[in-house]
Amino acid sequence: MIKAIRGTKDILPSEISRWHYLENIIKQIFSNFxxxxxxTPVFEETTLFGRSIGEETxxxxxxxxxxxxxxxxxxxxxxxxxAGVVRAFIEHSLGGQQPLIKLYYISPMFRQERPxxxxxxxxxxxxxxxxxxxxxxxxxxxxxxxxxxxxxLGLKDLTVKINSLGVPESRxxxxxxxxxxxxNKKDKLSEDSRKRFDTNILRIFDSKIESDQELLKxxxxxxxxxxxxSENHFEVVKEYLDKISIPFEIDPKLVRGLDYYTxxxxxxxxxxxxxQSALVGGGRYDLLAEQLGGKPTPAVGFASGMERILLACESxxxxxxxxxxxxxxxxRIDEELEMFVSETASKLRRSGLKADYDYxxxxxxxxxxxxxxxxxxxVLFIGGEEYKNKMANLKNMETGEQRSVQLDKLDxxxxxxxxx
Ligand code: AMP
Numbered sequence: 001m002i003k004a005i006r007g008t009k010d011i012l013p014s015e016i017s018r019w020h021y022l023e024n025i026i027k028q029i030f031s032n033f034x035x036x037x038x039x040t041p042v043f044e045e046t047t048l049f050g051r052s053i054g055e056e057t058x059x060x061x062x063x064x065x066x067x068x069x070x071x072x073x074x075x076x077x078x079x080x081x082x083a084g085v086v087r088a089f090i091e092h093s094l095g096g097q098q099p100l101i102k103l104y105y106i107s108p109m110f111r112q113e114r115p116x117x118x119x120x121x122x123x124x125x126x127x128x129x130x131x132x133x134x135x136x137x138x139x140x141x142x143x144x145x146x147x148x149x150x151x152x153l154g155l156k157d158l159t160v161k162i163n164s165l166g167v168p169e170s171r172x173x174x175x176x177x178x179x180x181x182x183x184n185k186k187d188k189l190s191e192d193s194r195k196r197f198d199t200n201i202l203r204i205f206d207s208k209i210e211s212d213q214e215l216l217k218x219x220x221x222x223x224x225x226x227x228x229x230s231e232n233h234f235e236v237v238k239e240y241l242d243k244i245s246i247p248f249e250i251d252p253k254l255v256r257g258l259d260y261y262t263x264x265x266x267x268x269x270x271x272x273x274x275x276q277s278a279l280v281g282g283g284r285y286d287l288l289a290e291q292l293g294g295k296p297t298p299a300v301g302f303a304s305g306m307e308r309i310l311l312a313c314e315s316x317x318x319x320x321x322x323x324x325x326x327x328x329x330x331x332r333i334d335e336e337l338e339m340f341v342s343e344t345a346s347k348l349r350r351s352g353l354k355a356d357y358d359y360x361x362x363x364x365x366x367x368x369x370x371x372x373x374x375x376x377x378x379v380l381f382i383g384g385e386e387y388k389n390k391m392a393n394l395k396n397m398e399t400g401e402q403r404s405v406q407l408d409k410l411d412x413x414x415x416x417x418x419x420x
Pocket of ligand 1: 080111113118119120121123124125278280282304305307308
């Protein structure tokens, strides 16, 4: 038997109402903030990701699904969205049309990571990107959007962590300090951290290994070595978060796994989803557009994992959705009325009603069972004497009340009854 690929998941009809509920909240909140949806292709030229996320990052060096197409072009399934959004922003000169452009997306992403609860190889992210302003108010706005979405889902156990990575110049100075601090401890670092010492020393802070964290105790922190502008920027972000009542913690070790960040970085963590606890990750990326060949465009964004959010919602039991129910189920009393019943259903559907009936020539009893299963609000019985008189019997499944209805008035009667 052929099975779904490891790390991928079918989203079955029984789960889809929760996804729709989440997607509706995402769309509603982004629209309140006047963000417009963008959809970019699932695959891009491989170089786009190396040049934006960074060749030395885990995503690019280990996790990408990369292959050659028939024209021998190296293609990669998108592991995140910001690179594609910035590519589209430059390609379509979106900045020329509007000085500040606010975008959001909902899309599958692909990373070849070791699958576990909350970590998949095809997963879904939603996220927002604001391009064209260096205002710290936008950093706070994006934190607010992601926080408000999680809150609207009923999640409680959330921690917002923020940090600033400064600008490349101050970061380079700081990296020297950190290198000096770790130099005589280098041999004791884990293998991964030793590699990072040479390639991406900040990422040592990300290490989950206790002995690495022990060695980092007392290390100089980037947040204490920021340039003046980054420091001011961070102050305003904090002030604004206070104003809009978003509780946050400063986490000087929050370095994030992507190279393009400048100044603010943030994460939202849920304590309810085990080791894969980051629900949201984001930050400012003021230099990325230029790096990809566009005009200098300060920007800020975030991405959020939807499977993880739904896991957190489940473990907090934060919302419940009712299964979709249909408006009317038509029960055919006389077998020869098959054609008439399907014709009636199609008329009702064209009037905007959710209608269904039995396609399998089943008994009246079996049809009733089906009507109950589909949670129909009304059941319409067609056949017998009533049919000869151009009438049908309509039963309200909630109250049990039944009445005779003229067949040519079915749609108006149903629409009026459903309004009540
Ligand atoms: P990142 O782009 O790595 O900052 O990820 C942003 C968010 O996407 C994370 O906080 C997670 O919620 C989610 N995410 C990242 N990688 C995965 C994955 N492999 N499986 C499921 N969710 C993920």
